[in-house]
Amino acid sequence: MSEGLFRLPRPARVEVAPGAVHLPGWLSPERRRELVTACREWARGPVPIRHTVLPGGGVMSVRSVCVGWHWQPYRYTRVASDVNGLPVAPFPEWLGALGRAALAAAYGDADAAASYSPDTALINFYDGAAKMGLHQDKDERSPAPVVSFSIGDSCVFRFGNAEHRGRPYTDVELVSGDLFVFGGPSRFAYHGVPKVVPGTGDPEAGLARGRLNITLRETGLGTDT
Ligand SMILES: O=C(O)CCC(=O)C(=O)O
Numbered sequence: 191m192s193e194g195l196f197r198l199p200r201p202a203r204v205e206v207a208p209g210a211v212h213l214p215g216w217l218s219p220e221r222r223r224e225l226v227t228a229c230r231e232w233a234r235g236p237v238p239i240r241h242t243v244l245p246g247g248g249v250m251s252v253r254s255v256c257v258g259w260h261w262q263p264y265r266y267t268r269v270a271s272d273v274n275g276l277p278v279a280p281f282p283e284w285l286g287a288l289g290r291a292a293l294a295a296a297y298g299d300a301d302a303a304a305s306y307s308p309d310t311a312l313i314n315f316y317d318g319a320a321k322m323g324l325h326q327d328k329d330e331r332s333p334a335p336v337v338s339f340s341i342g343d344s345c346v347f348r349f350g351n352a353e354h355r356g357r358p359y360t361d362v363e364l365v366s367g368d369l370f371v372f373g374g375p376s377r378f379a380y381h382g383v384p385k386v387v388p389g390t391g392d393p394e395a396g397l398a399r400g401r402l403n404i405t406l407r408e409t410g411l412g413t414d415t
């Protein structure tokens with residue numbers, strides 16, 4: 191038997207960088223299923239999941255759909271003017287509550303978590319050879335943390351520094367059910383997904399293949415359009 195078959199138990203909480211916290215397996219199996227069901231519904235419409243086209247003409251390999259606000263490179267809009275002109279689905283209250291619970295678990299600070307009010311979720315689906323280059327999440331006007339849930343195939347999540355795409359960075363394995371939060375000094379760190387590992391998923395979550403990632407953010411846009 192190869193050594194690769196044995197896996198060490200994963201720790202409950204790892205601080206990857208100041209303000210960047212990984213909580214392996216934080217999502218219960220029921221939560222994973224709920225999220226998969228909700229994402230499947232959002233993927234259908236009113237704005238269907240699609241490969242985002244970048245301003246230079248490049249096409250992202252992941253497929254994405256948003257709720258609350260629609261992200262298109264590099265801004266948030268109420269309507270998906272780059273897809274079908276329709277408003278995205280509303281951001282549900284239960285997803286905000288899940289974000290607050292995630293933040294409380296990551297930082298152990300229930301008071302700070304209570305005022306977290308994410309108003310957009312960006313849902314990414316990775317299949318085949320999909321990946322995501324290193325970037326900063328900087329189209330939000332709020333400095334509030336980003337809360338990230340992963341379901342399905344495992345991936346390498348590269349988490350770097352706020353200055354540039356180079357080292358130092360840490361490669362973290364994100365597995366189905368993992369929570370990753372980045373805020374404070376890590377809020378504007380470069381990060382990306384250089385690799386997804388097919389066939390490592392979590393069929394019980396209702397996802398036969400591929401990787402689902404859901405990030406919650408505060409846009410800071412209030413009632414702007
Ligand atoms: O898929 C991931 O884990 C990261 C996604 C991401 O960085 C983004 O949507 O901005």
Ligand SMILES: [Fe+2]
Nearest residue numbers: 325326327381
């Ligand atoms: Fe990102």
